[in-house]
Amino acid sequence: MLDFMVEGTGNMKIAVLSGKGGTGKTLVSVNLAAVSKEATYIDCDVEEANGHLFFKPQWIEKEDIAVKIPQVDKKLCDGCRNCVNFCKFNALVYVNDELKIFDEICHSCGGCILVCPQKALTEKDKIIGIIKKGISDNVTIYTGVLNTGEPSGVPIINKLLSEKNLKENKLTVIDCPPGSSCVVMESIKDADYCILVAEPTLFGVHNLKMVYQLVKLFDKPFGVVLNKCLKEDNPAEKYCLENDIKILSKIPFDNELGTLNSNGEIVANKDEKYKKIFSSLLNKLVKEVQNEAVVNP
Amino acid sequence: MKIAIPVENKSLDSNVCLSFGRAPYFLFYNVETKESNFVVNSAAAVTGGAGIKAAQTIVDNKANVLLVTQLGENAASVLKAADIKIYQAKNASVKENLDDFTDDKLSLLEKIHAGFHGRRNR
Numbered sequence: 001m002l003d004f005m006v007e008g009t010g011n012m013k014i015a016v017l018s019g020k021g022g023t024g025k026t027l028v029s030v031n032l033a034a035v036s037k038e039a040t041y042i043d044c045d046v047e048e049a050n051g052h053l054f055f056k057p058q059w060i061e062k063e064d065i066a067v068k069i070p071q072v073d074k075k076l077c078d079g080c081r082n083c084v085n086f087c088k089f090n091a092l093v094y095v096n097d098e099l100k101i102f103d104e105i106c107h108s109c110g111g112c113i114l115v116c117p118q119k120a121l122t123e124k125d126k127i128i129g130i131i132k133k134g135i136s137d138n139v140t141i142y143t144g145v146l147n148t149g150e151p152s153g154v155p156i157i158n159k160l161l162s163e164k165n166l167k168e169n170k171l172t173v174i175d176c177p178p179g180s181s182c183v184v185m186e187s188i189k190d191a192d193y194c195i196l197v198a199e200p201t202l203f204g205v206h207n208l209k210m211v212y213q214l215v216k217l218f219d220k221p222f223g224v225v226l227n228k229c230l231k232e233d234n235p236a237e238k239y240c241l242e243n244d245i246k247i248l249s250k251i252p253f254d255n256e257l258g259t260l261n262s263n264g265e266i267v268a269n270k271d272e273k274y275k276k277i278f279s280s281l282l283n284k285l286v287k288e289v290q291n292e293a294v295v296n297p
Numbered sequence: 298m299k300i301a302i303p304v305e306n307k308s309l310d311s312n313v314c315l316s317f318g319r320a321p322y323f324l325f326y327n328v329e330t331k332e333s334n335f336v337v338n339s340a341a342a343v344t345g346g347a348g349i350k351a352a353q354t355i356v357d358n359k360a361n362v363l364l365v366t367q368l369g370e371n372a373a374s375v376l377k378a379a380d381i382k383i384y385q386a387k388n389a390s391v392k393e394n395l396d397d398f399t400d401d402k403l404s405l406l407e408k409i410h411a412g413f414h415g416r417r418n419r
Contacts, residue, residue: 090346093353095378
């Protein structure tokens with residue numbers, strides 16, 4: 001472990017997102033948490049959580065996450081079909097004088113239970129995944145894992161970002177799922193600041209635009225980290241300059257960095273030059289968030 | 298016996314619709330009376346669970362047989378619960394398929410796919 005950890009982050013919450021997978025969200029998130037004196041790292045990429053591979057934490061807690069789905073008491077059901085007609089996801093059918101429920105189609109809105117005049121429907125728990133808590137040096141790690149085949153990770157992310165995991169007076173880094181769908185919206189909604197990670201390609205620009213539009217829609221302060229920077233022209237950088245988007249940091253396309261990272265090492269803990277990249281990024285973020293608090297209190 | 302077929306248009310010359318849940322109409326053909334009844338598929342434009350909702354329409358119209366080119370597992374489970382026999386339709390007109398069915402030339406549908414589950418809308 002190297003010295004000079006970044007202090008003074010307060011309890012700021014930073015979300016790291018990108019329009020597609022593989023741009024470097026986890027690289028940035030893990031290393032930001034690592035260079036902070038004390039941090040919480042939350043892996044919201046519940047379909048493919050991988051941040052723990054870098055921290056190799058000692059797991060100390062594990063919790064099943066369940067959603068509520070309906071179950072029917074066939075003796076009470078009189079076949080009125082109010083629930084079938086109500087369900088916008090078409091999770092219920094009435095066949096052969098019996099109500100049939102498709103658990104995996106249900107979005108747990110609870111509406112069918114409300115509209116049932118016979119009180120034939122009640123809620124039951126369905127486990128959709130787990131949350132694990134672990135410790136690794138200065139970082140507390142929360143990881144969500146969605147079970148294979150489950151349609152939505154939102155309930156797990158919601159639980160990951162519950163108040164008790166965020167309230168402590170230290171940096172929180174939220175490693176988001178790729179893209180700009182519901183799971184990403186859920187992941188950034190409580191963030192003080194968003195980092196958009198972008199690749200130096202035309203495809204990278206397309207993906208950057210998606211998350212750029214999202215953070216604007218959510219009215220979040222944000223900046224871009226350009227990853228895998230080469231000597232040649234960088235279309236993502238050009239896009240940022242044209243649209244007056246703040247560039248926070250440029251991470252080089254570097255064989256050594258790539259090798260360390262793909263071996264599951266935290267690069268900032270391995271080499272002073274990488275540590276410098278991420279500690280100056282974190283220092284910049286501290287200032288950005290403080291400015292934001294002054295401008296938009 | 299009543300035969301259900303997903304169709305592109307309200308005509309016996311119409312082609313069989315290759316999608317079940319998203320078909321614009323269903324034909325219900327009564328073999329005894331030779332009566333054709335075209336019903337709008339209320340599931341055609343729903344955001345999710347189209348196969349399930351469409352299967353409910355087939356069940357509610359009391360079909361005994363369904364001719365389809367392909368079918369998802371959720372729809373199949375609804376139809377099976379209602380004892381509806383599912384046959385493999387050809388990518389051809391409704392008329393041809395009805396003739397082939399009458400001549401015993403269609404076989405039961407063997408392959409049920411895992412469903413698209415809204416993937417077309419993403």
